[in-house]
Amino acid sequence: MLLRHTPKEIKERSALTVNPAKTCQPVGAMYAALGIHRCLPHSHGSQGCCAYHRSALTRHYKEPVMATTSSFTEGSSVFGGQSNLVEAIGNIFTLYNPDVIAVHTTCLSETIGDDIGQIISKAREEGKIPAGKYVIHANTPSYIGSHVTGFANMVKGMVRYFPEKKAASGGAINIIAGWCEPADARELKRILFDMGIEGIVFPDTSDVLDTPLTGRYAMFPKGGVTVDRLKMTGSSAGTLALGAFASLPAAEELDARFKVRHEALDMPYGIKATDRFLDALMRISGKMVPVSLADERGRLVDMISDMEQYLYKRRVALFGDPDQLIPVTEFLVDIGMRPVYVVTGTPGNYFEERMAGILGDIPEAKFKHGDMFLLHQWIKNEKVDLLMGNTYGKYISRDDDIPFLRFGFPILDRTGHSYFHSVGYTGAMRFLERILNSLMDRQDRDAPEESFELVM
């Protein structure tokens, strides 16, 4: 047993986290910044932060993840990181020439209290920022919230720096995509295209973190939302924030500053969350859902009805980030499953409020802001039929012989998550296929010879 020290008996812990279901803010900020075209994320702190975040993202995407660091030393930790950041900005534009440097802080620079806005001004005064280039920033103290908070803060940083109010409304719809995969951003754009809607999807990591192998390396690939498009977000007709945790703070900022009306939605995972997404698009744009999307929905419903018997009342444990967990749990309930244990490491009452609503009809369900150690203890007390979460779940899955479906961040040991989308009706179909494969492979493995089924 790999997790041989995890006891069934649950003791209250007030200070110790074991096997976290979250990581720290800066990695989220780095990921979000990669969703801007020709942007180089910059980590203002020790080298290790940048190395760890780049490694985590690289392992998840199996793609180049470029970012720079202020390389703090003991001296900079005492005297502040201003000279390191100013020097870094100069070097970055000289060597790598991005259009945007997106600076995020770390627990180190936050504890010191470096004022990034002021340092950027100084770099500008010293002529380190060439004309037409941008340096933006977000404060991402690692000791508050989680990686999701850092993502949200960097997206908010984008709308603090770029949007401009033009006299005439642009009429586009801002879609703040939330923490999703490149394939998901691509699918969101496809849905908008099919509906005939002009949308600005950001951040957008498609064609940044899923680039083709051509023998030519481009440090800044063709993808990512452009600065020009980000500038237009201030004159859009409205904003849809996908995910209350990752996207809402930016939408509220845009609304407050530019009176761009906003609506918070769940990320469109599963059938009902996608329904609500399309409904919101219709309401804002006045466009109708085309037959192509309606057909996709129909095929999804058909698939659920075909396979419903394999899903009914199957117990599921999930861990991950609230913006994903909320709609995915809802989808599991919709297809007849019983999500009984749900854990996120990201704090926020909204998660528990929503879970209480979604899981109202499942009295045995438990959900909590906690860690994977607790989740495993719950499972040890009463087994589940399926476990869903990031790669770290494989240890629980192996020890307790539970089918495991990888979903979330990071996925370090499989491929596909970045290439095949999970949003929308077709995303839900793929999700459903993966759930069924996990459960049915297990049924095949465990079936007695006499009841080993050919047709299922």
Next chain:
Amino acid sequence: MKRNDGTWQVNPSSIKENLIKRYSAKVGKKRAKQIVINNPKSSPGQEIGANVRTVPGIITQRGCTYAGCKGVVLGPTRDILNLTHGPIGCGFYSWLTRRNQTRPEKDTDPNFMPYCLSTDMQDENIIFGGEKKLRQAVEEAYAIFKPRAIGIFATCPVGLIGDDIHSVARDMSEKLGINVFGFSCEGYKGVSQSAGHHIANNQLFKHVIGKNPAVPDGKYKVALLGEYNIGGDAFVLEDMFRRCGIGIVATFSGNSTYDGFAGAHHADLNLAMCHRSINYVADMIEKKYGVPWIKVNFTGADATAKSLRKVAGYFESAELMSRVEKVIEEEMEKIRPVQEDVKLRTAGKTAMLFVGGSRAHHYQELFREMGMKIVAAGYEFAHRDDYEGRGVLPAIKVDADSRNIEELDVKPHPEQYRPRKTPEDMERLARAGISFKSYEGMMPEMDEGTLVIDDINHFETEILIEKYKPDIFCAGIKEKYVIQKMGIPMKQLHSYDYGGPYAGFAGAINFYRDVDRMIGSKVWKLVVPPWEKDEPIAAMFINPV
């Protein structure tokens, strides 16, 4: 220009010039010292800048002190419970990502490696201090895991807010009756992971080594230093040593245990593999307990054989030497046909290695055994002695960043200091080719005209690849996919691309086969689509108007 033998004709001086001129004057001056056109024969004693600060914004490979301490040195030990004191990230990123394998003897033996423990500091802990939470966390950890030892690792904010992890450790040791010790390995210390290795060495020496009085059985007792059991390397070496009849008393720190560390001083010879990360422990054990150390290399079949002979030579036993020779002979019989086979495809190919503090040197052996040529190499976090040899040590100036890392003042132990050899023995052995406390470094072993670059960055990497077009490039995960996008196979030498083991004889065979596979992979022939290769016959199916 492509030479007849398939390698690219390049002029290293002009490459260096090209690199430097793209930098600002200040950065260029600094980088110029860290880029050397290596001419060990024509101008021996060349100096390289190393273990100096990384230029901010330059896209370095380097990580931090915490990574070197908690991640590298203490990470592979299964029964010391590691607790990170800090915000959640540092603990999270160092959780199982380094592929340190471990194999407890029994199912019931402790193995804490799949667990990530953290105090997950919140803003109120930063403002009001985190010692109270740390104390509570240690108690909670003890209640669940009942370990014999707990290591506490400080992250950046801990040093800044002044939490005294060492006093918490002392109190907790007393209260719980177990060994609790702290590591002040805040990420901002030093200039790279290297400072973390040193801090880890110091604390292990102060708090663990020497605490186990049980003298292990065995005639020939060694400790392996700087072996981290990535991908099972230690298992290969353990098996090899067992067959030779040599007992491994302790390993720092692949597949290791607390008891092993605590009894390391019972070894009669210390074998330093990764010189950079562990030479401090080797030196301190020698001073305090009288155990001599030699530099060995178990990467590459010939190097492994050579190192084994050195070990047997040290013990001056004909019986041991004949056992060692027998093992070498058996292994070489298996190695040779594989070497001959892969050489058909790999001979004359070129490689670059930019990694670590010893691997960029050691792995050159394996490439040479495949008939390959090293055109450029360098370390991520090594010091000048790893490049130029330990002879340079007295000449290294201690700068402000290194001065902050504690140097322990070690004296012979009043009872337990026991020189294993007399000075006359040592001299005789040295004359026989067993040089103690000696490491020649990477540069003297590399060819004339090769490029040696310390702390290489992304910009330099891109230019090097463009100019040299090597057949394979070795570095870490952050570099991996950049290189491969250029159509060049990239071998990770931190994680071995989730393969291995690569140590010893068995590992050499794995490495030859992996490199052979990578260089010959069909995927590289699929990169250019057919319509870009040939003139397409356009519009065949469209009817002429």
